[in-house]
Structure formats: structure tokens, C-alpha cells
Amino acid sequence: MRNKVTILGAGPAGLWTALSLQEKYRDIEITVIEEEDFPGGITGSFQYKDMIFDYGSHRLHPATDPDLLKKIEDMLDGDLLKRPRNGRIWLEGRFISFPLKPADLLFHLPFSFSSGVVLDSLGSLFKREKEGITFEDTLLAGLGKTISNRFYFPYARKLWGLPQAELSPVQARKRIASGSIGKMVRKAFSSLKGASGDTGIFYYPRGGFGQIAQVTASIIKKHGAGIRYNTKAISVIPPANEKKGLIETEDGGKIETDFLFSTIPVTDFVRILEPAAPPSVTEAADGLSFRSMVFCFLEVKGSQYTSYDAHYFPGADTCFSRLSEPKNYSLAEAPTDRTGLCFEIPCSGKDEIWKLSNDKLLELVIGDLKKTDLPKPEIAGFTIRRKKNVYPVYDHDFADRLNIIEGYLGTLNHTVSLGRQGLFVHDNTHHTIEMGVAAAGCLSSDLHWDRKKWADYRELFDSHVVVD
Numbered sequence: 001m002r003n004k005v006t007i008l009g010a011g012p013a014g015l016w017t018a019l020s021l022q023e024k025y026r027d028i029e030i031t032v033i034e035e036e037d038f039p040g041g042i043t044g045s046f047q048y049k050d051m052i053f054d055y056g057s058h059r060l061h062p063a064t065d066p067d068l069l070k071k072i073e074d075m076l077d078g079d080l081l082k083r084p085r086n087g088r089i090w091l092e093g094r095f096i097s098f099p100l101k102p103a104d105l106l107f108h109l110p111f112s113f114s115s116g117v118v119l120d121s122l123g124s125l126f127k128r129e130k131e132g133i134t135f136e137d138t139l140l141a142g143l144g145k146t147i148s149n150r151f152y153f154p155y156a157r158k159l160w161g162l163p164q165a166e167l168s169p170v171q172a173r174k175r176i177a178s179g180s181i182g183k184m185v186r187k188a189f190s191s192l193k194g195a196s197g198d199t200g201i202f203y204y205p206r207g208g209f210g211q212i213a214q215v216t217a218s219i220i221k222k223h224g225a226g227i228r229y230n231t232k233a234i235s236v237i238p239p240a241n242e243k244k245g246l247i248e249t250e251d252g253g254k255i256e257t258d259f260l261f262s263t264i265p266v267t268d269f270v271r272i273l274e275p276a277a278p279p280s281v282t283e284a285a286d287g288l289s290f291r292s293m294v295f296c297f298l299e300v301k302g303s304q305y306t307s308y309d310a311h312y313f314p315g316a317d318t319c320f321s322r323l324s325e326p327k328n329y330s331l332a333e334a335p336t337d338r339t340g341l342c343f344e345i346p347c348s349g350k351d352e353i354w355k356l357s358n359d360k361l362l363e364l365v366i367g368d369l370k371k372t373d374l375p376k377p378e379i380a381g382f383t384i385r386r387k388k389n390v391y392p393v394y395d396h397d398f399a400d401r402l403n404i405i406e407g408y409l410g411t412l413n414h415t416v417s418l419g420r421q422g423l424f425v426h427d428n429t430h431h432t433i434e435m436g437v438a439a440a441g442c443l444s445s446d447l448h449w450d451r452k453k454w455a456d457y458r459e460l461f462d463s464h465v466v467v468d
């Protein structure tokens with residue numbers, strides 16, 4: 001009888017665990033369980049009328065490992081486009097290019113901002129880069145008062161819902177690649193020289209970002225894995241010694257398994273374990289939070305709204321943090337008379353905005369858009385989607401809580417949590433794909449899990465820094 005491996009979640013981490021296991025072992029029976037009706041998790045795309053939308057701006061970054069990039073290119077068979085980045089940020093009442101460039105900070109912003117950056121930079125010449133005790137002091141040390149107070153602190157509060165002093169310094173290390181003026185200058189020079197890791201380009205599938213997940217899912221299905229969509233895992237008995245594990249699903253299904261990978265939010269995973277995890281573990285899970293996001297998708301008249309792929313809005317004056325125009329990513333020509341816009345509104349599931357009716361949300365977005373220089377869109381239609389777990393929030397207690405949870409998960413047999421939500425990390429798509437590949441590499445054909453090798457990979461994952 002074939003060994004059975006079950007994977008919870010058909011996002012990039014789950015799909016690539018399945019794909020890599022199939023490539024290694026043809027004799028394992030693989031089942032992927034996904035609560036949505038499409039693959040890709042938040043990297044998925046959906047069709048609205050004759051347009052393809054992603055769940056917020058998604059790009060495959062050039063930091064992707066070259067072998068992995070080549071593999072994705074081959075899988076997409078000519079559909080992976082290499083595109084120049086063309087983003088802007090709304091800062092101090094005007095647009096400048098994003099990612100930030102020193103020249104813009106110096107010459108295209110109000111004098112008080114530019115002179116502040118110069119003074120902060122002079123001061124930073126005599127300081128060593130170091131991680132502080134909070135997100136706030138780490139950024140102040142690296143970027144100085146001006147960029148921190150007038151850009152990153154409001155942006156952090158908007159994205160993660162906490163003031164800078166309440167965020168862990170790990171958030172700065174993981175989320176802000178240019179965490180010092182020195183790094184920002186080096187990055188600007190290396191992109192000028194076209195060095196590898198170039199920040200000036202990105203990769204994007206012709207059929208929407210979700211095409212990567214769709215193609216991956218169809219390959220693993222072709223090779224015999226089962227993917228059950230619309231199937232939510234609601235209870236998990238992990239495999240123990242010679243006994244199979246059992247996953248129960250919301251539709252009344254029961255799936256036996258010899259090995260289990262979970263890529264669903266680790267906070268949910270510990271709550272559905274049977275027997276129940278100790279109270280210290282569920283309390284730790286209760287103490288961890290994810291930010292949620294409301295996506296407002298507009299169908300707008302005209303073939304193009306602006307020539308930019310994304311606009312970033314760090315300030316509290318607008319409810320949205322980013323606006324993207326999918327046609328400018330995919331080079332799609334159709335429809336010729338309309339284009340799509342996606343507004344990302346970060347929030348908590350307890351916020352009013354999360355519960356607002358669709359019409360009220362549209363009103364809010366359009367009202368806030370008027371506060372910027374962007375043209376008034378002629379709206380032909382709109383749709384709203386909500387996602388509960390988008391950004392992990394790193395407050396000062398998150399690491400201790402996560403340690404408690406991971407310590408407990410480490411005692412379970414044949415059960416591994418991975419992926420962005422499974423490890424409570426901020427990682428990019430390429431990072432989570434690499435996690436799936438790494439996880440498959442730690443499992444032998446007789447289902448021996450190499451804990452040492454996985455621990456080494458976890459150290460490597462710890463060095464991931466998110467690219468925006």
C-alpha cells in the first residue's frame with residue numbers, strides 16, 4: 001500500500017511541497033486540501049467579467065533563486081514576462097518613485113524633508129547599523145528621524161495596526177530591505193549598474209499572478225495528486241507511531257494520512273488539533289494576530305488609468321495602502337475600453353471598515369482617492385473581497401508566543417507546519433515556494449522526517465528579507 005501524505009492549503013508552499021514530493025517519489029499518494037475554490041491562496045487570481053484580478057499587487061521578484069525562476073519560466077511556457085518596475089509613492093502631497101531613491105528624497109520633496117534627510121544622513125555616518133529594542137529605534141538608527149517619522153512610522157501603523165514603539169525590531173529586519181540610508185544608496189547604485197538582484201524589474205505571468213499556482217496545480221494533478229477545493233480542514237488528529245492521522249473536513253469528509261504538512265495559519269492549526277493542544281499553546285495562539293485586508297476592485301472606463309503599475313499610500317489620510325492596475329503588470333490588451341484597479345485596505349477583523357457594506361466601501365475609496373493627484377475614475381463596475389490573514393503582526397511578545405507553539409508542534413509525529421502563515425512570517429512567494437521544496441527534501445520515501453535538515457533550513461528561512 002502506498003504511503004499517504006496530506007497537505008493543508010493549496011497556496012505556493014502547499015503546492016510546491018506536493019510538486020517536489022512527486023518529483024522525488026512516484027509511489028506516495030498526495031492529497032492537497034484547500035478551503036477556497038481556486039489554487040494559490042493569496043497569490044491566486046480571479047476573473048471579474050472579462051478581467052483578471054490578483055489579491056493585491058503581486059510580482060515575482062528578481063531575488064528568486066535562478067534555478068527556481070527558470071523552472072517557473074519553463075512551466076509557464078513563455079508566459080512569464082520580465083517587466084520594468086514603475087511604481088510611485090504618495091508622500092508629502094506628491095508622487096515620487098517607489099522603491100525610494102535617494103535622489104527623489106533629496107530633490108523632489110519639500111525642503112524640510114530633503115534637508116532633514118541630509119542632516120540625518122550626516123549623523124548616520126558616525127553610527128553603526130544595529131538592531132534596536134523596538135521597530136522604532138531600529139528605524140531611527142538606520143534611516144534617521146525624517147524618513148522614519150514622515151514615511152515608515154505612519155506606513156507601519158497602517159499596515160500592521162500598531163504604533164512603531166509597539167512593534168518588534170524583527171519587523172524592521174524582515175520587512176524593510178533598505179533599513180538604512182547606506183543600504184538605500186547601495187541599492188540605488190546597484191540598480192543603476194544593472195547588478196544582479198536588480199530592483200528595477202520583476203516577473204509577472206501573462207494570465208495574472210495566479211497563473212503560477214494554476215499551472216503548478218495542473219501539473220501535480222496530472223501526476224496523480226488529488227486537490228480537493230472547497231474543503232476546509234476543521235479537525236486534525238496527527239499521525240502517531242504506526243497509527244494513521246485523520247483530517248476531518250467541514251463537508252463531513254475524513255482523510256487518513258501517514259504524514260501531514262500544514263500551510264494554514266499556525267494559529268488555526270493548533271486550535272483544530274485533536275487531542276486539544278495544552279491551554280498554554282492555545283493561549284499563545286490567541287495572543288498572535290494577523291492583519292486582515294479588504295480588496296476593492298474597480299472596473300474603470302478607458303483602456304488605461306495611469307501608466308504606473310502600483311501607487312503606494314503610507315499616510316493615514318487614505319484608507320488604502322496600495323493601488324495597482326493589473327493591465328500594467330500583464331500587458332493585457334483586452335478589454336480595450338476598460339481597465340481594472342485594485343485598492344488594498346489593511347485592517348483588523350474587528351474594525352468598522354471590515355464590516356462596512358460594499359457600497360459604503362466604494363464610497364470611502366473614491367472619497368479618499370480625491371485627496372490625491374490621481375484622476376477621477378469612471379466606474380463601470382466593482383467587486384469587494386476580504387481576506388482574514390494577510391500580514392502577521394510582530395508585537396513585542398510574538399516571538400515568545402511562537403516559541404511556545406512551535407515547541408509543542410515539535411513534539412508531534414509526522415506533522416510539519418510551514419509556509420507564510422504556517423511559520424507566521426512575512427515572506428514573499430519565492431520564499432514560500434522554497435519552503436515547499438525544502439520540506440519535500442527533508443522527507444524520505446519511508447516517511448522519515450529529517451529534523452536536523454529542517455532545522456538548518458529554518459535557520460536559512462530566518463535570513464529571509466521581504467522584497468516589496
Ligand SMILES: Cc1cc2nc3c(=O)[nH]c(=O)nc-3n(C[C@H](O)[C@H](O)[C@H](O)COP(=O)(O)OP(=O)(O)OC[C@H]3O[C@@H](n4cnc5c(N)ncnc54)[C@H](O)[C@@H]3O)c2cc1C
Nearest residue numbers: 009011012013035041042056058059233264419420428429
Ligand atoms: C497584499 C499582499 C501582496 C503581496 N505581494 C507579493 C509580491 O508582490 N511578491 C511576492 O513574492 N509575495 C507577495 N506577497 C506574499 C505572498 O502572497 C505569500 O508569500 C504567499 O501567498 C504565501 O504562500 P503560502 O502558501 O505560504 O500561504 P497562502 O498563500 O496563504 O496559502 C495558504 C492556503 O491555506 C488555505 N487554508 C487556510 N485555512 C484552511 C483550512 N482550514 N483548510 C483548508 N485550507 C485552508 C488558504 O485558503 C490558502 O490557500 C503578498 C502578500 C500580500 C498579503
